[in-house]
Structures are given as structure tokens and as C-alpha cells.
Amino acid sequence: MTDSQRGLDAKLAWRRGALALDVDFALPPRGITALFGPSGAGKTTCLRAIAGLERGAAGRVSFGDTVWQDDAHRAFLPAHRRRIGYVFQEASLFTHRSVAGNLEFGFRRAGRPAHLDRDGLIDEFGVRALLHRRVGALSGGERQRVAMVRALLADPCLLLFDEPLSALDALARSELLGCLERLHAKLSVPMVYVSHNIDEVARLADHLVLMDAGHVVAQGALQTTLTRLDLPPSLAGAMGAVIEGSVVGYEAHDQLIEVDFPGGRLWLPYRHEVVGQALRCRIGARDVVLATAPGGGSSALNDIHCRVVAMADADHPSQCLVQLDAGGCPLLARITRRSWHALALAPGKEVWAQVKAVAVGA
Amino acid sequence: MFSAQDLQALWLTLRLAATVTVLLLVLGMPLAWWLAHTHSRWRRPVAAVVALPLVLPPTVLGFYLLMLLGPEGAVGRLIAAAGLSALPFTFRGLVVASMLYSLPFVVQPLQNAFEAIGQRPLDVAATLGAGPLDRFCSIALPLALPGVVTATVLGFAHTVGEFGVVLMIGGNIPGQTRVMSMLIYDHVQAGEYHQAHVLSLCLLLVSFLALLAMSLLRPGRHPHD
Numbered sequence: 001m002t003d004s005q006r007g008l009d010a011k012l013a014w015r016r017g018a019l020a021l022d023v024d025f026a027l028p029p030r031g032i033t034a035l036f037g038p039s040g041a042g043k044t045t046c047l048r049a050i051a052g053l054e055r056g057a058a059g060r061v062s063f064g065d066t067v068w069q070d071d072a073h074r075a076f077l078p079a080h081r082r083r084i085g086y087v088f089q090e091a092s093l094f095t096h097r098s099v100a101g102n103l104e105f106g107f108r109r110a111g112r113p114a115h116l117d118r119d120g121l122i123d124e125f126g127v128r129a130l131l132h133r134r135v136g137a138l139s140g141g142e143r144q145r146v147a148m149v150r151a152l153l154a155d156p157c158l159l160l161f162d163e164p165l166s167a168l169d170a171l172a173r174s175e176l177l178g179c180l181e182r183l184h185a186k187l188s189v190p191m192v193y194v195s196h197n198i199d200e201v202a203r204l205a206d207h208l209v210l211m212d213a214g215h216v217v218a219q220g221a222l223q224t225t226l227t228r229l230d231l232p233p234s235l236a237g238a239m240g241a242v243i244e245g246s247v248v249g250y251e252a253h254d255q256l257i258e259v260d261f262p263g264g265r266l267w268l269p270y271r272h273e274v275v276g277q278a279l280r281c282r283i284g285a286r287d288v289v290l291a292t293a294p295g296g297g298s299s300a301l302n303d304i305h306c307r308v309v310a311m312a313d314a315d316h317p318s319q320c321l322v323q324l325d326a327g328g329c330p331l332l333a334r335i336t337r338r339s340w341h342a343l344a345l346a347p348g349k350e351v352w353a354q355v356k357a358v359a360v361g362a
Numbered sequence: 363m364f365s366a367q368d369l370q371a372l373w374l375t376l377r378l379a380a381t382v383t384v385l386l387l388v389l390g391m392p393l394a395w396w397l398a399h400t401h402s403r404w405r406r407p408v409a410a411v412v413a414l415p416l417v418l419p420p421t422v423l424g425f426y427l428l429m430l431l432g433p434e435g436a437v438g439r440l441i442a443a444a445g446l447s448a449l450p451f452t453f454r455g456l457v458v459a460s461m462l463y464s465l466p467f468v469v470q471p472l473q474n475a476f477e478a479i480g481q482r483p484l485d486v487a488a489t490l491g492a493g494p495l496d497r498f499c500s501i502a503l504p505l506a507l508p509g510v511v512t513a514t515v516l517g518f519a520h521t522v523g524e525f526g527v528v529l530m531i532g533g534n535i536p537g538q539t540r541v542m543s544m545l546i547y548d549h550v551q552a553g554e555y556h557q558a559h560v561l562s563l564c565l566l567l568v569s570f571l572a573l574l575a576m577s578l579l580r581p582g583r584h585p586h587d
Contacts, residue, residue, distance in 0.1 A: 052488075053488070092483065109492060
């Protein structure tokens with residue numbers, strides 16, 4: 001693996017059916033980058049192009065110091081030599097092989113690298129009991145777990161996950177999200193994670209590439225990108241703050257936990273968290289109400305003191321987006337223009353953000 | 363029960379069918395793969411040519427082959443110029459003619475099987491580090507196995523049963539080109555109905571057993587797949 005500070009660089013343009021794609025992004029060499037956007041934005045096609053499976057895509061792709069594709073120099077490294085770990089939307093296991101045979105496929109071709117902890121991965125993803133099963137007898141969640149271990153065992157230098165949870169039921173999805181979070185913590189190779197589920201993205205990603213209609217509309221760190229004011233209306237539902245805090249208390253009587261984050265404190269419903277645990281949560285722009293005075297006469301439990309940074313048009317002419325700063329944490333509120341004027345809000349003004357709902361994971 | 367000439371014809375027929383089937387599998391595999399994956403504008407014309415023997419009277423095919431391979435034919439002259447003996451009325455000629463005649467019975471099941479696999483498993487294998495030949499051997503071929511079995515059985519059985527092409531290009535030379543179907547015809551012409559019965563029953567059994575084997579060799583259906 002390369003140790004340079006460059007990750008994946010891609011600049012590609014092509015047509016696929018009615019969609020004209022033109023993407024240009026640079027991803028960091030560590031962490032999970034989410035490729036997020038509405039359905040039909042071209043995310044999957046983009047991922048396939050990175051993998052070298054989309055021969056129509058023209059341009060340049062490089063990873064670290066290795067050039068994967070450069071049409072100006074007629075260079076193209078085929079998919080099987082790019083050392084990628086690809087997990088498809090549907091598990092796509094080989095039906096003529098057992099679970100163990102599937103895992104073995106990439107592991108053997110990678111030369112059974114000694115640095116890969118094969119048994120550890122098998123246990124981590126809970127597939128040990130499935131090893132001798134036929135692929136056809138597995139549930140959707142089991143198949144996807146096998147597909148992930150199979151991809152990891154191919155000793156990839158880049159992981160490409162294409163909506164791996166979208167075909168699963170809620171239980172399997174939350175189980176696998178847990179697996180992916182643990183994987184994230186010790187992952188040494190970068191991952192591109194395609195999703196159209198913002199809660200999934202908020203829980204896993206470090207970086208974000210936002211796509212719409214075949215184009216990259218914004219990219220950068222997760223927190224700052226999702227609180228930008230210049231995103232297209234199709235992404236309105238995703239806008240909001242992602243905060244990282246830790247659980248500092250639990251009140252059994254009210255079944256609430258207390259979460260500390262740089263911008264203040266939040267009370268959230270208890271869901272088996274333990275004190276001391278790190279927690280990521282998302283506060284959607286539509287779930288924030290602004291007030292010019294703290295507390296009082298409201299059922300909203302959470303009241304965060306912050307300062308108005310900027311205001312911009314929202315996806316409807318009656319609404320506006322207000323960017324806030326809570327002790328260094330960016331927050332976003334979507335309120336009516338009438339309220340903006342009625343409260344005489346302006347950049348620099350002190351406000352209290354009342355949070356109606358917080359999403360903790362999926 | 364079998365006379366010496368019966369056994370000779372039986373042996374010749376099996377040898378012909380086996381040779382033709384093996385050669386067709388080897389040559390038909392790349393052709394079927396190409397037909398299943400190409401976006402070339404030649405795909406449809408080529409597929410139509412491959413399918414021709416399905417609808418063409420075997421005598422027509424045999425007649426053109428005779429013209430083409432004969433000493434005055436274009437291919438025949440080339441063969442003669444290369445210093446090789448002429449193909450008509452030889453076992454080799456019969457092999458060439460039978461291959462053309464049985465081509466669709468081998469290529470079409472293979473093509474259907476390759477198409478049914480789709481691109482996905484091959485893409486997955488590529489991302490797991492398998493090169494093109496590796497993908498063909500470790501993914502496409504095992505997944506297409508039912509199609510390969512069908513192609514083998516149909517190719518073999520169809521070659522065993524041919525008559526018109528053999529009549530035109532093979533003639534009726536004992537030990538060289540006199541296959542079972544020719545011999546049955548001879549027996550009937552000579553009024554030897556008993557021998558004709560025995561041989562016909564033989565072919566009937568071979569055909570039935572081939573089709574039975576085909577369905578038995580197919581991997582069973584699994585309700586969860």
C-alpha cells in the first residue's frame with residue numbers, strides 16, 4: 001500500500017443512458033468517504049468507474065502513486081489488477097461455491113497475505129457458523145456479511161461499498177451497521193461508501209461527496225459539507241448537523257441519556273448506550289426550532305446556545321436555512337422567512353436552538 | 363444379433379459423434395462466448411448463420427459442401443494445393459460436414475447458458491483479482507455447466523442421427539462413411555426388416571438415454587436460489 005498522502009483522484013466524464021456524468025473528486029487516503037445523493041444521481045455508476053468496470057468512462061483515475069486510468073496516455077489498469085474490495089448492492093455471492101469457497105476466492109488470488117487476520121474477520125462479521133453452508137440457504141443479511149468478509153480478504157487497498165444495506169430489513173441493517181462501525185474504527189484502508197440514506201452516512205462517514213444528476217455538487221469533511229448553505233434542493237432532506245459527543249449520564253427514571261458535545265449538552269432517548277461511550281448523532285435542519293431566549297414554555301428538551309453565522313434560501317421560497325455555530329460545532333436550522341424577520345435574526349445574533357428530534361444511527 | 367457390418371457401422375457412428383462433439387465443444391465455446399457478450403453489429407448475422415442448419419434441409423447443406431469441398435470447389439482446390447487428400451467420401455469429410463450440421467445444437471445451449479450468468483458474477487470475480495481466463499474457468503464454466511451438458515448431449519445425439527448430409531458428402535463406404543443411419547436405409551432397401559429393426563431400436567435407445575442423462579446430470583433445483 002502506498003504511504004503517500006494522496007488517496008483516490010478521479011476526473012471522469014461519460015454517458016450512461018439518459019444520464020451524462022461528469023465527476024471530479026479527490027478523496028483522502030484514510031477513513032470512509034460517503035458518496036451520497038438521491039436515487040439516479042449516478043453514484044453506483046461512479047463507483048463502477050472507479051473500479052474499472054465502466055469502460056465508457058473517460059478521464060483519469062489514480063490511487064496514491066498508481067495511475068489506474070489515463071486516457072490521455074492510453075493507460076487502463078483492468079479491474080482485477082486494481083486491488084479493490086467491492087461489495088455490491090445485492091450480495092452477488094458465487095452460487096456454485098460454498099460460503100468458505102466464496103471467501104477463499106479472493107484470499108487465494110491475493111496470495112493468502114499473512115497480515116490479514118482471516119479468522120478474526122470471520123468472527124468479527126459472525127460468519128463462522130455459515131462457512132460450510134450453501135450460498136442459496138443464506139438470508140440477505142448473512143449474504144452481505146459474507147460478501148464483506150470476501151472483499152476484505154482480497155487484501156484490497158481501497159474498499160468500494162455500493163449501498164450494501166439497502167436491500168436488508170431493519171434488524172439486519174442495524175446489525176451490519178454495527179459491524180461496519182467496528183470495522184471503521186480499525187480500518188487501515190480507505191473506503192468509498194455509496195448510500196442514499198443520510199442516517200447511515202452520518203453514522204459511518206468521515207468525508208462526504210455529494211452527487212446530483214451526474215455531477216459532484218460538494219465535497220469535504222462530513223460535518224461542514226452537510227451544513228453548507230449552497231446545496232441543491234434535491235439534497236434538502238439530508239441537510240443538518242452531525243455532532244460527535246460522548247455519553248456522560250443515564251437517567252433511568254426518564255429513560256434518557258445525557259450526551260456531551262463541544263457545543264453543549266443533549267438529552268436523548270436511552271437505547272442501551274453506556275456511560276463513556278462515544279456517540280454520533282444527526283440533527284436535521286428541519287428538526288431545529290430557533291428562539292431568542294432560553295427554555296421556557298416548550299416541550300423541546302434540548303436547548304443549545306449558539307450564534308447565527310449566515311442565512312440562505314431553502315428549497316421552498318417560504319423557508320430559509322440558518323447556519324449556526326455552537327461552540328465550534330456547526331448546526332443548521334430550516335425556518336420560515338417570516339420567523340427570521342419576526343425574531344429580527346441577523347448574522348452574529350445569539351439564539352437558542354431547540355432540537356425536536358435527534359437521529360442516533362439508523 | 364449384430365452382424366460384422368452392423369458392428370462396424372455402430373463403431374463408426376460412435377467414433378464420428380464423439381469426434382464431432384469434442385471438436386464442436388472446443389470450437390463452439392469461444393463462438394458462444396462471443397455471441398453472448400459482443401455488442402458488435404455482426405452478432406445477429408453470425409447468430410443467423412449458426413442457426414441455419416436448424417432449418418436447412420440436410421441435403422442442401424450436403425450438396426453445397428460437396429460443391430465446395432469437391433475437386434472443383436474453392437475449398438477443395440485449396441486443400442489440394444496444400445497437398446492434402448480431398449475430403450468428400452472420407453471420414454474426415456464426414457467430420458467437417460457433421461460439425462457444420464450440429465453446430466447450432468452445441469453453440470446455442472452454450473450461448474444461452476453464458477447469457478444466463480450475466481455480467482455480475484464476472485465483475486465480482488474481477489474485483490477479487492481474477493483475470494479474464496481465470497474468470498472464464500473459475501466462474502463462467504462452472505456456472506454454465508448445465509448448458510455444457512445439454513450442448514454435449516444434443517451435439518452427440520444429433521450427429522448420431524444424421525442422414526442427408528452423410529448421404530451427400532460421405533457416400534456409403536463400409537468402415538469409412540457407412541454410419542448407422544445409412545445401414546438402416548440399406549437394410550430396408552434390401553428388405554431385411556429384422557436387421558433394420560435391431561439397429562433402429564439401438565438408435566432409439568441411444569437417443570432416449572442421452573436425453574435422460576441430460577436431465578439427470580443437471581444440478582437439482584434448490585428452492586432458495
